[in-house]
Amino acid sequence: MNDPVLQAILDVITRGRRFLLVSHLRPDGDAIGSLLGLGLALEAAGKEAHLVSEDGVPANFRGLPGADRIYDRPDGLFDAAFVLDCSDLLRTGAALDEYTRPHVNIDHHPTNQEFAEINLVIETACSTTEILYDVLRAGGFPIPAEAAEALLTGLVTDTIGFQTPNTNPKALRTAADLMERGPNLSRIYRTALIEKSFEAYRYWGAGLSTLRKEGGLVWATLSMDDRRMVGYGGRDDADLVNQLSAIKGSLVRVIFIELADTEVKISWRSQPGYDVSGIAGRFGGGGHRTAAGATVKGSLDDVRDKVLDATRELLVPTMELSESPIR
Numbered sequence: 001m002n003d004p005v006l007q008a009i010l011d012v013i014t015r016g017r018r019f020l021l022v023s024h025l026r027p028d029g030d031a032i033g034s035l036l037g038l039g040l041a042l043e044a045a046g047k048e049a050h051l052v053s054e055d056g057v058p059a060n061f062r063g064l065p066g067a068d069r070i071y072d073r074p075d076g077l078f079d080a081a082f083v084l085d086c087s088d089l090l091r092t093g094a095a096l097d098e099y100t101r102p103h104v105n106i107d108h109h110p111t112n113q114e115f116a117e118i119n120l121v122i123e124t125a126c127s128t129t130e131i132l133y134d135v136l137r138a139g140g141f142p143i144p145a146e147a148a149e150a151l152l153t154g155l156v157t158d159t160i161g162f163q164t165p166n167t168n169p170k171a172l173r174t175a176a177d178l179m180e181r182g183p184n185l186s187r188i189y190r191t192a193l194i195e196k197s198f199e200a201y202r203y204w205g206a207g208l209s210t211l212r213k214e215g216g217l218v219w220a221t222l223s224m225d226d227r228r229m230v231g232y233g234g235r236d237d238a239d240l241v242n243q244l245s246a247i248k249g250s251l252v253r254v255i256f257i258e259l260a261d262t263e264v265k266i267s268w269r270s271q272p273g274y275d276v277s278g279i280a281g282r283f284g285g286g287g288h289r290t291a292a293g294a295t296v297k298g299s300l301d302d303v304r305d306k307v308l309d310a311t312r313e314l315l316v317p318t319m320e321l322s323e324s325p326i327r
Helices: 003-015 029-044 128-138 145-158 169-179 185-194 198-208 224-230 240-246 277-282 300-314 316-320
Strands: 018-022 048-052 080-084 104-107 118-121 212-214 217-222 252-260 263-270 291-297
Touching: 003 104, 003 118, 003 128, 018 029, 029 048, 029 080, 029 128, 029 145, 104 128, 128 145, 128 169, 145 169, 145 185, 198 217, 198 224, 198 240, 217 240, 217 300, 224 252, 240 252, 240 263, 252 300, 263 277, 263 300, 277 291, 277 300, 291 300, 300 316
Parallel strands: 018 048, 018 080, 080 104, 104 118, 217 252
Antiparallel strands: 212 217, 252 263, 263 291
8 A cells, every 4th residue: 555645534534524535426335335334434433424425325225334424415514535446536426516535535447547646556455445445454443343344345356255256365364354343244145136126136137138149258238228127226237247257158148238328338257367347447437457347328229239249359269269149
């Protein structure tokens, strides 16, 4: 960790009293865990924290302590604004309209644009909550059980239960340290990764009915009509893209989620050795080498065709040796 950057962040926290904490649209476990982990720790230190996620809290994280105190917009004045687990300011939505340049940016995505006055971006970290744990410990701040549960949730979800290729001994040691503060790892794993609503499973069914495979490339599509038909309330893929990783022989998996008539969310997952963050970057997105995303303007069919063409380029040698496309 960069000591001058770390010290600058600790100075901001020490001098301030009321903080705005913001994360990205369509938040995942690391985004929600970062908001709650840092926010609850700051409050335990006698500070005030206002937590903002424009899209609210996904259903499987609403049981986390303090989740009901995450708002969809800021309220009031703040001594400093923190952006957590977000590589691009545009991904915060309208939450930072009052801050053209936030004070602190803490993240682990390699595509982070370092948009804040102080930027702490550690690409080797398995989650942003792992970085926050190190920051809090370095500053001697209390980490109560509720904050530890949130931080551990971010680490568990971003590693998909310590299964991702970047999972390392440090992440496991951090998880053990957090567990010693009270969180129940088994409960977090089940709530965050295993349990899904009935509607989510029906949503999966709609997506799986569109599943296609072309050599090492696998993709599926989820439309607005699919969401309406099954009554799924989210604007995501209900984690279907990670389930596709179990398909034997798949090297790159892509999910297309229609958000509106002219907007499509794309999620990529890949095997080590296939860098999908570069493809995501071509479409205005970003992420990690093996997990990336983007939101693209256009119709579902047009966006899917363009993205698949770009993704095929990554797999050209493999595709040439593979079977004919399954339609």
